[in-house]
Amino acid sequence: MPEGHTLHRLAGALERAFAGRPAVVTSPQGRFADGAALLSGREVEEASAYGKHLFVRFAGERTLNVHLGLIGSFDVLPHAGTPPAPVGAVRVRMVNPQTYADLRGATVVQVVSPQEVAATIARLGPDPLRAGTPGNDPQRSLVRLARTGRSVAECLMDQSIIAGVGNVYRAEVLFRHRIDPFVPGAKVKPRSWMAMWADLVDLLPYGVAFGQIITLEEQLDVARALLDGRDPAAYDDSWGGIMPGERGGFVRGGAIAPFPREYYVYKRDGQPCRVCGSRVRSAVVAGRTLYWCGRCQRRH
DNA sequence: CTCACATGTTAAG
DNA sequence: TTAACCTGTGAGC
Known part of the structure; x- marks a missing residue:
């Protein structure tokens, strides 16, 4: 479910739950064990998002950079004393006394320097x-x-x-x-x-x-x-x-x-346009399915 | 239960 | 342009 709003929402949740205190970082699934060790025990200074990139800045100029891709998720949840055993392939788990956060399925998970953060942001258009x-x-x-x-x-x-x-x-x-x-x-x-x-x-x-x-x-x-x-x-x-x-x-x-998950045209191909009643169309454009109303969206 | 498909991106051909 | 990656879900059998 990740467009920009998801990442900004997530940054806010992580910021409120983790900022200003140390966090224990692990990789239950194992594939991020080295990165987790670089971060674990450090204070979380800030969580922020630019476009679809998430940055969790830890003390010592080390930042966790995450991109969820199409299917990634990062759940931020409260726990009572001890977090539950990880379910599924949890690439990264962050834990403090009140909260745990589980990252799954992301395409980018890496520890980066301030310079690398700046370079990633520089590649993005305005958000x-x-x-x-x-x-x-x-x-x-x-x-x-x-x-x-x-x-x-x-x-x-x-x-x-x-x-x-x-x-x-x-x-x-x-x-x-x-x-x-x-x-x-x-x-x-x-x-x-x-x-x-x-x-x-x-x-x-x-x-x-x-x-x-x-x-x-x-x-x-x-x-x-x-x-x-x-x-x-x-x-x-x-x-x-x-x-x-x-x-x-x-x-x-x-x-x-x-x-309810309702939209004007997204995933409504074949159904009548909510405005003009004409059939909503779809076509794969550059690998993604585009939906539009051929009557309402004629010319520009 | 299996299988396509998904609010994404990159790299190979 | 296509395949590959990663995981969850919902449609269909």
Whole structure:
């Protein structure tokens, strides 16, 4: 389930659970034993995310860099005294007196230096979840977009152009702006691209706050009401957000109000477009399935 | 139970 | 363009 919102949410959970104290780091599965030994016992200084990269900085200039890939997961859970025995292939386990975190299935798990962290970040385009901070000016993505013949759908998935967008947000944001996915980047109106950027800046924090991708306008209305005026970007679970691992649920005052996984076009091929009723289409583009409405998203 | 497939990326051909 | 990697899930038998 990892697009950028997942990693930023995870960084927040790790930060709240582990920062400022030492953590015991192990590799129950064994494949990260050396890396774990380099980190174990050190204080966790900070957890952060850039695009789909996660960085957990430990004392002594050693940072755990994780990329979940398509199927990775990093569960952050409370324990009462002793964490349970690992289930499945747990590549990395972090433990402190209250919390344990299990990493499985990630494609990148490595201990890196501050220079390597900087180099990884330098390869990424601006991240809508870091809008307004240095290095995250959307103008930088626009410059890249404006001089490529590759389709706008490909550009949205190119992490060096814009960081954190994945296959779901791509399809959904293109639909929300009625943009033809196959239009070359250079032919996209700058205003359209900036509008998509602004939309992602608005949408992604709801993904972070609720732990799921929310793009339907009616669901966003509910999400905003549940946040009751709070800024989703300031998410922290002290107000009753869901715990990582509770995938898709929203807990408040004991009630769970999960959002059904519904989208405008993602995974809806063959079904009628929610706006115009025309059949939603799909095609494999650069190895990923793209979904769009051929009528709503004609031209741009 | 088995099997395709998944919100990702890289490297080989 | 395709295969490979890593794990969980849900559809179908």
